[in-house]
């Protein structure tokens with residue numbers, strides 16, 4: 093089986109490789125009649141686009157999206173929506189060392205072990221170029237859930253966290269790190285610069301919240317909203333951990349400390365805390381849905397690492413080429429897109445069962 097498709101009712105399939113002519117997504121199951129043009133999609137791709145600061149890869153991709161199908165007279169028709177983004181700044185010769193030896197931590201060895209051979213140029217299908225396709229599909233998903241507002245930010249780079257006492261949502265789009273804490277962003281400039289100069293890389297934690305999700309989306313047991321979100325976030329390149337609400341910290345709490353007490357409010361129940369991350373029994377409670385996502389450090393680094401070649405012989409690899417020194421930064425719009433894609437699917441599933 094080959095898994096390139098995600099979703100149940102609102103489904104998308106991504107295609108393409110890092111150094112092929114183009115990448116893209118096909119969105120199927122989108123309701124008809126939603127106003128859609130490239131203008132709705134492009135701003136999200138612009139947020140993820142590489143080469144916008146010295147803290148991301150210097151590959152220059154305009155990431156201009158073209159909608160090839162599924163739209164007529166500016167509205168979705170209910171038929172498959174094909175979104176295409178051309179690759180224009182490939183430099184395949186940078187990848188000669190990756191052709192012959194495996195980057196520890198990257199997908200090179202696992203792809204060879206599974207498929208017998210791989211497109212090593214830019215990491216081929218395992219490259220996070222693919223995440224541009226998700227971001228494009230996510231922009232379409234947002235049209236299905238206009239009642240929901242989604243916001244993600246970087247909470248930590250390496251060992252350096254933001255301070256929530258300095259949290260300012262308007263700051264997130266004002267710095268190169270999607271940081272809600274301007275002081276942390278200044279500190280991260282120094283950290284990421286130093287990592288890059290040392291030929292190293294850093295991990296990051298991204299937090300995403302969705303506001304306006306009504307109570308009732310999701311399903312018990314085998315398709316809990318928690319598990320759908322975890323699967324979506326874990327499917328993003330370099331993600332190694334996902335928490336819903338308090339996540340692992342909930343294991344350290346007591347029952348009373350972890351409760352989200354309720355009171356009658358003017359428009360239904362009022363919650364006094366949100367340890368559950370807006371989900372109980374696999375179903376949304378009407379509170380903000382909150383996810384934390386751990387990104388590992390970039391595995392393509394200039395520091396030499398012990399490895400083996402395709403011939404099985406011991407060697408060492410220093411990965412040249414243009415790489416993100418901290419992939420979690422550009423992970424922010426990808427996490428937001430996956431949140432939108434899951435919630436759009438859950439809204440349509442809820443409507444299918446409950447009406």
Ligand SMILES: Cc1cc2nc3c(=O)[nH]c(=O)nc-3n(C[C@H](O)[C@H](O)[C@H](O)COP(=O)(O)O)c2cc1C
Pocket residue numbers: 149197198199218219220223328329330331390391392414415416419420422423426
């Ligand atoms: C936005 C984004 C950008 C990335 N850029 C790079 C990169 O420049 N170099 C690299 O080695 N990995 C990069 N990655 C991570 C790899 O794609 C990923 O580690 C690889 O596909 C192996 O998959 P895994 O880490 O999920 O096991 C990036 C990931 C994301 C989300």
